[in-house]
Amino acid sequence: MPVTVIVGAQWGDEGKGRVVDYFAAQAAIVARFNGGDNAGHTVIAEGHKLALHLVPSGILYPHVTCLIGAGTVVNPLTLLREIQTLRDIGVDVSPAHLKLSAAAHLVLPTHRVLDGAADMKRGYEAIGTTKRGIGPAYADKMARVGLRAGQMRDPNHFAEAVGTLVDAHNERLVNLYGLPAQSTDQIVAQLHQAAVELAPYLVDGTALVGRALAEGKLVIGEGAQGTLLDINLGTYPFVTSSSPVSGGLLTGLGVGPKEVTRVVGIAKAYTTRVGAGPFPTELTDVLGERIREAGHEYGTTTGRPRRCGWLDAVLLRYAAQVNGLTDIALSKLDILSGLPSLRIAVAYDLDGERIEHFPAEWGAEAVSRCRPIYEELPSWEEDISGVRRREDLPAAAQAYVARIEELVGVPITFISVGPEREAMIVP
Ligand code: GDP
Ligand code: IMO
Ligand code: MG
DSSP states (O other): OOEEEEEESSSSOSSHHHHHHHHHTTOSEEEEOSBOTTOOEEEEETTEEEEESSSOTTTTOTTOEEEEOTTBEEOHHHHHHHHHHHHHTTOOOSTTTEEEETTOEEOOHHHHHHHHHHHHHTGGGOOOOOSSSHHHHHHHHHTTOOOBGGGGGSHHHHHHHHHHHHHHHHHHHHHTTOOOOOOHHHHHHHHHHHHHHHGGGEEOHHHHHHHHHHTTOOEEEEOOSOGGGOTTTSSTTSSOSSOOSHHHHIIIIIOOGGGEEEEEEEEESSEEEOSSSOOTTBOOSHHHHHHHHHTTOBOTTTOOBOEEEOEEHHHHHHHHHHHTOSEEEEEOGGGGTTOSOEEEEEEEEETTEEEOSOOGGGHHHHHHTEEEEEEEEOOOOSOOTTOOSGGGSOHHHHHHHHHHHHHHTSOEEEEEOSSBTTOEEOO
């Protein structure tokens, strides 16, 4: 059987965790293919509220193998903490259930310090990263000096390699940023211990996925972040350092494009963004504030308030193209209940010219000059969190969903109306 890939269609936090949890019921493998513990994916089910950072969102299903794939960057210390947190509430996170690809790269404590220092140095052009060391870890990977998870199989050799890399990081911390060096001995000791504990989780992830596909099983690819945070296709430089789009799954798990038969883009019924960077439909007034409070729009990883704005069909059309979306899952439609009226950006005005295509290639500066051209739609008053069939939604909500489908050209197959597992309208 095939691969279904689930990606964020906007700037992250679209509700990927809850949708992956839904799909996981049918899956043999749920695999993260990009990013690291910068992600925060919420799953609310079976009496638990999980905030997952590295562990895939299929973890509540005993029959699912959860894989942290080759394209990710993994902080061994935070992974161990996350495993412990899950174990404490009775979730099975044994090596039989959770696996770590040997090709995943590792995030060291010094990557985190470097991340903070580099973003600080950008001054008013700071990206507002999650400070989890993601950029510096991917930079080391690309420079071919990074550490791979597979090296933890031999904790002693691994500890030596950690020492060498930490020394190199310390040189930059001291000489480039004027910061104190981190204790190499302490980090080496911590990481040695972590390697001993994580070694049983290591697998050849590509082989694991290949076997499942050969046996006709369903593999779910769980994207982290979102399309507009993609290193190639997002609002550069205000992006993350990995590829959250469907293409990222191919290299991030090691599967060919023919295996992918379904690409589900998660889109919030409005738009949010954490951190800096252009956001054409942002609402900086009381309405934005109202959406933030209604939607509890505060970061799952950093607790930062998320910037909120109207739904942007220009952005979603772009996401549909670059991911090859076959379906959209629209989340948080319940949050729009009771707003005076609704707006959708249908095009942009860029320097006096109407454009229909999201100008990501021209970079953040061009996107920041885009003025949204809105279409106004009627709103609805009713609480819709109990609705389970599309035809039972208020007429205005049905019209809102249908208009998005028309503007984006992709069917909205799933509509989420609450954070809990069952609060979803499915086909
Ligand atoms: P992710 O990073 O894409 O997995 O999304 P996050 O978990 O960071 O943020 C989504 C937030 O919205 C979480 O707190 C979810 O519990 C919540 N959520 C997801 N879908 C819905 C929905 O349809 N309605 C409401 N009210 N909350 C939702
Ligand atoms: P999930 O998977 C929302 C943002 C950061 C910052 C930029 C770069 O939960 O949707 P990084 O630490 O990756 O170098 O930060 O990307 N960012 C996210 N925003 N959701 C996320 O993950 C994010 N992961 C990173 O706020 O603007
Ligand atoms: Mg999140």
